[in-house]
Amino acid sequence: MKQERISTSQLSVVIAITIMGAEVQSIPRVLASGAENSAWISLLIGWGIGAVGMALFIRLASRFPTKTLAEYFALVFGRWLGKLLSLSFSAYLIGLCILNTRVFAQTIAIPLLPETPISAILAVLVVLLVYESHAGLRSIAQLGQMFIVPIALAAVLIVLGVVPLIDLGRLEPLFEPGLGPVLSTALVASTYVGESIVILMLYPYLTRKSGALRASFIGMAIALALLLPVVVAVTGVFGHERAVDLLFPTLSLARLISFGGFIEHAEVLFVILWLFSAFLKISVFFYAGSLALAQSLDIDDYRPLVNILATIVVFGAVLPDNIAVVLEFRGLLDRYSWVYQYGIPLLTFAAAVALHRGDQSEQAQ
Amino acid sequence: MPRFIKPKGILEGTTSKPTQGQDKGKTPISQDLSENIERIRQVCGPDNTDIIVREFKIPVGRGFRAALFFVEGLADRQTLNLSIIQPMQLFSAEYCPECENRDDVDSRGVVDYVVNYLLATSQFKRIDSFDEMVDLVMTGESAILIDGVAEAIVTEVKSWANRGIQEPQSEVTIRGPKEGFSEVVRYNTALLRRRIRTPALRMDPMKIGTLSETDVFVVYIEGLTNKRLVEEAKRRISEIVIDYLPEAGYIEQFIEDNPWSPFPQVLTTERPDRLAAALAEGQIGILVDGTPIALIMPSFITDIYESTEDYYERFLFGSARRVLRIGAVFVSLLLPAIYIALVTFHHEMIPTSLALAFASTRQRVPFPALVEAFLMEISLELIREAGVRLPSPVGQTVGIVGALLLGDAAVQANLVSPIMVIVVALTALASFATPYHSGGMAIRLLRFPLMLAAAVIGLYGVAAGVTAIAIHLTQLTSLGVPYLSPFLSEPVDYKDVVVRAPLWMMRFRPRYLRPLRLRRQVPPPNKGKQSQAGGDSE
Numbered sequence: 001m002k003q004e005r006i007s008t009s010q011l012s013v014v015i016a017i018t019i020m021g022a023e024v025q026s027i028p029r030v031l032a033s034g035a036e037n038s039a040w041i042s043l044l045i046g047w048g049i050g051a052v053g054m055a056l057f058i059r060l061a062s063r064f065p066t067k068t069l070a071e072y073f074a075l076v077f078g079r080w081l082g083k084l085l086s087l088s089f090s091a092y093l094i095g096l097c098i099l100n101t102r103v104f105a106q107t108i109a110i111p112l113l114p115e116t117p118i119s120a121i122l123a124v125l126v127v128l129l130v131y132e133s134h135a136g137l138r139s140i141a142q143l144g145q146m147f148i149v150p151i152a153l154a155a156v157l158i159v160l161g162v163v164p165l166i167d168l169g170r171l172e173p174l175f176e177p178g179l180g181p182v183l184s185t186a187l188v189a190s191t192y193v194g195e196s197i198v199i200l201m202l203y204p205y206l207t208r209k210s211g212a213l214r215a216s217f218i219g220m221a222i223a224l225a226l227l228l229p230v231v232v233a234v235t236g237v238f239g240h241e242r243a244v245d246l247l248f249p250t251l252s253l254a255r256l257i258s259f260g261g262f263i264e265h266a267e268v269l270f271v272i273l274w275l276f277s278a279f280l281k282i283s284v285f286f287y288a289g290s291l292a293l294a295q296s297l298d299i300d301d302y303r304p305l306v307n308i309l310a311t312i313v314v315f316g317a318v319l320p321d322n323i324a325v326v327l328e329f330r331g332l333l334d335r336y337s338w339v340y341q342y343g344i345p346l347l348t349f350a351a352a353v354a355l356h357r358g359d360q361s362e363q364a365q
Numbered sequence: 366m367p368r369f370i371k372p373k374g375i376l377e378g379t380t381s382k383p384t385q386g387q388d389k390g391k392t393p394i395s396q397d398l399s400e401n402i403e404r405i406r407q408v409c410g411p412d413n414t415d416i417i418v419r420e421f422k423i424p425v426g427r428g429f430r431a432a433l434f435f436v437e438g439l440a441d442r443q444t445l446n447l448s449i450i451q452p453m454q455l456f457s458a459e460y461c462p463e464c465e466n467r468d469d470v471d472s473r474g475v476v477d478y479v480v481n482y483l484l485a486t487s488q489f490k491r492i493d494s495f496d497e498m499v500d501l502v503m504t505g506e507s508a509i510l511i512d513g514v515a516e517a518i519v520t521e522v523k524s525w526a527n528r529g530i531q532e533p534q535s536e537v538t539i540r541g542p543k544e545g546f547s548e549v550v551r552y553n554t555a556l557l558r559r560r561i562r563t564p565a566l567r568m569d570p571m572k573i574g575t576l577s578e579t580d581v582f583v584v585y586i587e588g589l590t591n592k593r594l595v596e597e598a599k600r601r602i603s604e605i606v607i608d609y610l611p612e613a614g615y616i617e618q619f620i621e622d623n624p625w626s627p628f629p630q631v632l633t634t635e636r637p638d639r640l641a642a643a644l645a646e647g648q649i650g651i652l653v654d655g656t657p658i659a660l661i662m663p664s665f666i667t668d669i670y671e672s673t674e675d676y677y678e679r680f681l682f683g684s685a686r687r688v689l690r691i692g693a694v695f696v697s698l699l700l701p702a703i704y705i706a707l708v709t710f711h712h713e714m715i716p717t718s719l720a721l722a723f724a725s726t727r728q729r730v731p732f733p734a735l736v737e738a739f740l741m742e743i744s745l746e747l748i749r750e751a752g753v754r755l756p757s758p759v760g761q762t763v764g765i766v767g768a769l770l771l772g773d774a775a776v777q778a779n780l781v782s783p784i785m786v787i788v789v790a791l792t793a794l795a796s797f798a799t800p801y802h803s804g805g806m807a808i809r810l811l812r813f814p815l816m817l818a819a820a821v822i823g824l825y826g827v828a829a830g831v832t833a834i835a836i837h838l839t840q841l842t843s844l845g846v847p848y849l850s851p852f853l854s855e856p857v858d859y860k861d862v863v864v865r866a867p868l869w870m871m872r873f874r875p876r877y878l879r880p881l882r883l884r885r886q887v888p889p890p891n892k893g894k895q896s897q898a899g900g901d902s903e
Contacts (some may be wrong), residue, residue: 007855108825116822124822124829132836139839142853144833272828279832305542328452 007206008215010141013085013148015196015219021281025248028234032243034185036177040231042282046189053342058213060349068199070292076351086296093289098316104278106323126310132283147276155226159233161257166236180359187299188334192340201288392495398512422452430512439505441524448485488521533635540677545635550654560641574610584650591879613656622842629803630843632664634693639673647880663843667851669804675865684864697795698808701814701826705734710823726782735820737781741789850877
């Protein structure tokens with residue numbers, strides 16, 4: 001089968017969307033709960049941590065330029081441990097996919113379709129997901145290129161719409177909660193960047209690998225440029241005390257927008273625009289997860305697995321009774337997933353260096 | 366009393382052979398003229414009145430019996446009379462410098478003599494295969510057979526009935542040439558050759574159809590168009606085995622990449638200037654005899670809303686109109702769906718005063734919005750379809766009567782709400798604004814599933830539908846080139862996608878077509894310092 005390739009600029013878009021997803025709706029709350037009014041500082045520091053992590057990902061990936069993480073686990077750690085690790089990686093990606101799917105369905109359900117059962121929303125989503133996965137990586141990347149425009153537009157419009165309501169005084173004093181909470185929240189923020197660990201599954205399919213680091217940083221910068229104004233706006237409008245109580249603060253922000261008393265309840269429009277970004281994020285994880293599973297089971301093509309995995313995703317997403325459970329789980333993930341995100345690549349990298357695996361000899365093959 | 370003839374039974378006993386067409390032997394032309402004439406009568410049927418064999422004598426040497434073989438209506442009578450029969454019968458008695466004695470011409474030299482001194486036509490061919498001769502005569506040429514010679518002289522005298530070069534009917538523009546392609550492929554190649562005079566313009570001939578033997582030309586510019594495109598197009602066309610090729614649409618449907626896609630993967634045009642412009646950018650054209658339409662491949666999504674006029678008008682207006690048309694595509698695709706979603710699911714998005722107006726007009730309508738919309742959309746498509754079939758003055762009347770009366774009466778009868786009439790009318794207007802008919806049809810068709818999705822799960826359904834269309838588009842290719850190339854190729858060709866940049870900025874051909882020569886303009890030597898004519902002092 002001819003392997004599809006993606007270009008570096010497509011990688012940037014994929015990274016940006018993987019970081020953002022629908023998180024643009026909940027990030028202000030998550031950050032405000034830890035860093036209070038200094039949420040935006042945490043976001044910036046988080047991105048700094050994320051950049052180091054990203055450099056690590058690329059460094060590791062360039063040691064094995066023709067293989068995905070799921071493939072070189074076995075090279076580094078030996079067959080059985082390697083298989084176990086790549087299965088866990090696949091499970092991690094699919095787990096993220098399930099979580100995002102549930103959040104996605106919830107973001108649709110609350111403002112758009114309050115009376116529709118969540119399974120109906122999931123059914124539509126999963127059909128699209130299967131279709132998209134069969135279409136392959138290039139299609140996902142191209143979809144990202146197409147949808148990044150409305151997604152960016154949504155973020156910009158929302159901030160512009162509430163500019164008159166922003167009170168920058170709410171951001172002062174800086175570092176109000178103290179350095180400790182700000183830094184620990186920054187670690188939480190970095191897990192959003194850390195989710196772009198998915199790049200380790202995409203790296204071998206890049207057309208020009210030398211530009212990978214630059215492209216990933218550009219992707220991070222795009223995501224930051226769209227998230228930072230939203231975080232500032234939420235804190236500036238609601239203040240951190242209220243932002244913590246809002247389920248989707250950005251959505252509440254959108255609700256405030258009104259143009260001359262004619263356009264009201266524009267949040268539906270924004271939900272639609274975020275929907276594209278959330279869907280793309282899910283399909284990136286889904287693609288990478290099914291690829292990782294296929295490779296750890298030594299199957300040539302991931303496509304036969306797609307239908308089974310899609311079923312798992314749907315059932316996983318229906319499982320939680322209500323959004324509170326989902327948020328609890330998400331909070332857990334926010335706090336601890338950096339261990340996996342940075343720990344596993346670091347471990348692999350250290351082992352590869354110590355055991356002299358990969359590097360130039362691998363490139364020559 | 367006439368008895369009813371049972372249709373059954375007439376064809377009983379005859380069987381169809383599974384093989385296509387008939388075997389073409391290599392029968393040579395006989396020396397004996399009578400035998401040749403006999404065989405022509407046999408092959409072409411003895412009673413075919415349009416197949417003429419005119420016998421005469423060439424008064425040279427011992428005198429040769431000869432016959433002129435042609436199809437009436439396909440060959441030009443004037444040329445036959447004045448340039449072929451007349452010289453042979455009358456002027457053969459004139460002076461011949463090479464022959465000492467004209468009477469010495471024997472059956473070996475007679476063909477040379479005829480060709481060199483008598484035949485007053487610009488083209489001729491000497492052929493010794495009987496079947497090839499018949500094939501050529503069937504395309505409108507004429508063959509001269511001479512007794513004692515196992516050869517035929519085939520001359521080009523094609524001149525068949527045609528409607529001449531007329532204005533394009535389906536691609537009307539205000540600016541730009543008014544010539545359109547016609548059914549005669551030779552005229553079309555001439556129209557094209559007149560625009561692109563470089564000898565590098567290639568028209569590679571192919572023949573498709575075992576019965577029709579239709580001429581098909583693959584047109585491209587040597588040294589500019591990517592070779593692989595040309596080869597791929599020729600490969601696909603050459604694999605078509607069919608008996609009769611009535612229209613270029615057959616070729617389109619046989620060679621398109623994804624037959625299940627609603628989007629046209631081949632651009633059709635009636636305008637030679639559009640084909641010429643496409644060739645100059647590195648696309649290939651396909652001309653088919655009998656079809657006043659040229660096919661252009663590869664085609665892209667931008668073809669749905671691009672018009673040649675965008676380039677003829679100054680760039681500001683060209684761009685503005687293009688942006689308008691892109692908007693029209695979206696309106697025509699999404700407006701009814703969004704309206705249905707809004708009134709069914711998302712009332713709160715509509716401003717309160719407007720929502721009240723909507724509600725009061727919809728109050729008397731007994732149907733859900735979807736039924737209402739389908740009712741109107743389908744009647745609109747009906748009006749459109751009826752308008753196409755009727756002669757043009759009547760067609761317009763039907764359109765006006767249908768739109769005005771039906772819409773008004775439907776509102777009066779509380780079948781639909783006035784707002785729905787506005788929505789449908791806007792949609793129709795928008796869909797008329799798409800310049801490319803097949804592309805517009807794709808949009809029209811996709812509108813209905815989107816409306817359905819909107820009625821089931823609101824805007825989420827519309828968004829899902831749009832995503833599905835987008836996924837489909839990312840996979841679609843035309844002649845192996847991605848359909849979305851203008852948007853997604855790298856570096857992005859932003860100068861000619863959404864807006865149309867000034868012509869002097871478009872120095873390169875589209876990169877995604879991988880032309881062999883990229884540059885199409887040479888910048889002026891004093892760039893940036895163009896002196897302005899006329900005093901620019903204040």
